[in-house]
Amino acid sequence: FLRSEENSFAASKRGSFFQEAPRLRNQFNSDFFLQSYLRRSLPSEVLQEISPDLENFGHRVATDIHSMGKECELQPPRLEYFDAWGQRVDNIQTCQGWKQLHDVAAEEGLISIAFERKYAQWSRLYQAAKLFMFCPSSGLYSCPLAMTDGAAKTVEVAGLTKQASMLQDAYKHLISRDPKTFWTSGQWMTERKGGSDVANGTETIAVPQGDGSTYRLFGYKWFSSATDADITLTLARVQNPDGTTQPGTKGLTMFFMRTRNEDGTLNNIEIQRLKNKLGTRQLPTAELLLHGSLAHKMSEEGRGVPCISDMLTVTRFHNSISAAGIMRRIMTLAQDYCVRRSVFGKLLVNHPLHMQTLARMEVETRAAFLLTMEVALLLGKQECNVSSDEEVHLLRLLTPIAKLYTAKQSVQVTSEGLESFGGQGYIEDTGLPGLMRDAQVLPIWEGTTNVLSLDVLRSVFKSEGQVLKAFHACVSEKLSKASSSCPALNSLCEQVQSSMNSLLSPKNHELLSDSLPARDLAFSLGRIYIASLFVEHASWKEATERDIEAAKRWCHQDLTPVLTQLRNNAYGAKSSACDLALVMEG
Numbered sequence: 001f002l003r004s005e006e007n008s009f010a011a012s013k014r015g016s017f018f019q020e021a022p023r024l025r026n027q028f029n030s031d032f033f034l035q036s037y038l039r040r041s042l043p044s045e046v047l048q049e050i051s052p053d054l055e056n057f058g059h060r061v062a063t064d065i066h067s068m069g070k071e072c073e074l075q076p077p078r079l080e081y082f083d084a085w086g087q088r089v090d091n092i093q094t095c096q097g098w099k100q101l102h103d104v105a106a107e108e109g110l111i112s113i114a115f116e117r118k119y120a121q122w123s124r125l126y127q128a129a130k131l132f133m134f135c136p137s138s139g140l141y142s143c144p145l146a147m148t149d150g151a152a153k154t155v156e157v158a159g160l161t162k163q164a165s166m167l168q169d170a171y172k173h174l175i176s177r178d179p180k181t182f183w184t185s186g187q188w189m190t191e192r193k194g195g196s197d198v199a200n201g202t203e204t205i206a207v208p209q210g211d212g213s214t215y216r217l218f219g220y221k222w223f224s225s226a227t228d229a230d231i232t233l234t235l236a237r238v239q240n241p242d243g244t245t246q247p248g249t250k251g252l253t254m255f256f257m258r259t260r261n262e263d264g265t266l267n268n269i270e271i272q273r274l275k276n277k278l279g280t281r282q283l284p285t286a287e288l289l290l291h292g293s294l295a296h297k298m299s300e301e302g303r304g305v306p307c308i309s310d311m312l313t314v315t316r317f318h319n320s321i322s323a324a325g326i327m328r329r330i331m332t333l334a335q336d337y338c339v340r341r342s343v344f345g346k347l348l349v350n351h352p353l354h355m356q357t358l359a360r361m362e363v364e365t366r367a368a369f370l371l372t373m374e375v376a377l378l379l380g381k382q383e384c385n386v387s388s389d390e391e392v393h394l395l396r397l398l399t400p401i402a403k404l405y406t407a408k409q410s411v412q413v414t415s416e417g418l419e420s421f422g423g424q425g426y427i428e429d430t431g432l433p434g435l436m437r438d439a440q441v442l443p444i445w446e447g448t449t450n451v452l453s454l455d456v457l458r459s460v461f462k463s464e465g466q467v468l469k470a471f472h473a474c475v476s477e478k479l480s481k482a483s484s485s486c487p488a489l490n491s492l493c494e495q496v497q498s499s500m501n502s503l504l505s506p507k508n509h510e511l512l513s514d515s516l517p518a519r520d521l522a523f524s525l526g527r528i529y530i531a532s533l534f535v536e537h538a539s540w541k542e543a544t545e546r547d548i549e550a551a552k553r554w555c556h557q558d559l560t561p562v563l564t565q566l567r568n569n570a571y572g573a574k575s576s577a578c579d580l581a582l583v584m585e586g
């Protein structure tokens with residue numbers, strides 16, 4: 001036997017090698033791409049003014065905010081149905097970290113920045129940069145914030161000028177920087193019969209109280225993520241005097257509701273149960289019974305869906321920010337890990353095959369970031385009334401495209417990211433699996449991939465093709481500017497232009513008349529637009545060789561999968577029948 005001091009696996013010792021964990025550094029200072037993008041996109045005086053805040057926040061999301069988020073993961077919400085004396089209370093117990101994140105959100109201006117508009121049309125980009133760093137550390141507090149932002153926007157658009165002081169008051173709370181007065185909002189749309197098909201799925205009825213504005217709601221909301229919110233926007237069918245309601249989308253009206261009464265009790269809401277979910281466990285997602293909840297009509301009768309669409313635009317934008325943020329986070333950790341982990345005699349960073357894998361993730365991450373920030377710029381312009389008609393159309397088209405594209409990327413990149421840590425990537429205590437579980441919801445909520453692909457078609461039809469004209473004009477302009485300022489990009493720009501021209505050629509208009517190609521079309525539009533953003537960035541005066549390389553790599557993939565499928569006859573009736581047969585075989 002070896003003497004115990006020579007045996008490194010004696011009971012009192014656990015071996016001498018311990019792998020260093022990946023380190024999370026300041027998420028602003030260490031993000032080269034974020035910094036260079038902001039330098040290019042913001043006026044220098046704006047950047048100079050907001051940089052100290054971004055730097056400070058980049059530090060916080062890697063330190064104290066990160067700890068709060070971790071606590072939310074480790075101590076998920078619990079539902080207490082009854083108090084000690086048997087009274088039904090339906091209290092959602094959340095951890096200290098969750099409560100602190102509420103205060104952080106107010107103090108850091110995560111909502112207010114967008115509405116104060118101190119930096120005019122760049123305010124949304126400033127907000128997006130903060131949220132991008134925040135969401136992977138936020139313990140999913142980013143979710144109620146998305147809905148709060150969406151509610152503030154909807155109240156601003158629908159109510160501030162003409163409606164009651166109640167809405168003006170709510171607006172002040174939603175955009176407050178004071179934690180004591182800051183409110184969050186929910187968005188209660190989904191019912192048992194339908195989350196996508198809200199028009200046919202909504203069973204909730206609104207019984208008028210006789211004053212033309214207040215109603216009592218009766219129904220069952222099947223998913224409510226911000227159950228501990230102060231207010232919510234929701235849909236219901238107004239009951240006619242004879243007890244009937246109008247079916248379909250024309251029967252839906254949007255309502256504003258306080259979740260609690262003045263005395264703190266719930267507004268005739270019973271929390272039936274918390275959902276047991278794959279991820280997003282930090283969130284108190286619940287099923288709610290509304291049994292006479294007092295609500296205020298906010299839209300015109302029958303205009304609920306178009307009215308709540310203002311909220312959807314903002315929450316879908318947040319979804320894209322979260323997707324891009326989660327991708328950046330796993331990338332940054334994988335990048336750090338590859339200089340700490342040695343395998344087969346050398347560090348991971350010295351294994352070209354490993355670096356090829358990470359480089360592919362990096363290109364996807366940059367792509368998601370560029371597309372999301374483009375939406376931020378367009379939204380900021382629209383809100384400051386400085387958009388051209390073309391930019392308004394573009395915002396309408398790119399919002400669903402960015403949501404559906406980045407959500408799918410985030411699932412793929414977080415999965416690859418976990419693998420880049422080997423077995424450790426699968427271990428809960430590292431905090432890594434949570435990123436993947438949380439990413440998996442991004443393509444589902446706020447409209448699934450197919451539903452958003454159909455929304456892309458909706459935007460085309462509704463604008464009589466103007467959104468595609470705007471798309472073509474904007475991409476062409478970016479390409480032509482890029483190739484004249486950076487000749488090295490000429491052939492790349494020509495290639496993208498030609499892909500876009502083929503895609504949007506009149507002979508392909510049939511693609512827009514059917515739902516079957518909708519998904520591939522949306523992905524094609526997404527890839528082409530991202531290509532134009534890559535070359536735009538690569539042609540900037542401070543661009544690096546890596547920016548040009550990233551643009552090339554992006555453009556060398558199939559930019560128009562819809563045309564590839566078209567050539568393969570994938571959208572004919574025969575192919576459709578085969579789809580059915582393949583899926584249902586046996």
Ligand code: UCC
Pocket residue numbers: 135140142143146147187188189190195196197198199225249305306309312313315316318319322445446447448451455458462
């Ligand atoms: O999932 C949810 C919350 C999760 C947590 C949030 C986290 C956020 C990110 C944070 C990350 C950490 S809340 C539930 C979300 N639910 C959805 O997204 C619903 C998905 N389904 C759809 O989007 C459908 O397409 C519907 C419900 C919009 C379809 O409704 P309709 O009524 O059947 O559709 P119609 O008939 O085509 O449209 C009715 C009207 C039309 O206007 P008018 O009447 O003027 O012609 C449409 O143009 O609504 C208009 N409209 C829109 N307008 C429909 N969609 C839009 C749109 N996107 N933008 C503008």
Ligand code: FAD
Pocket residue numbers: 187188189190193194195196197223224225226277280285441444445446447448449450451454
């Ligand atoms: P379905 O509509 O039944 O979809 C099933 C499948 O059919 C999907 O793959 C979909 O893409 C596909 N599909 C649907 N329609 C079409 C079509 N026309 N053509 C082709 N394919 C189609 N909702 C809220 O209102 N508030 C919340 O706070 C909220 N929080 C949530 C939190 C979590 C964690 C989750 C998972 C969901 C939450 N939701 C919330 C609900 C969410 O928005 C819905 O689940 C989502 O919109 C999908 O609706 P559904 O579940 O009814 O699926």
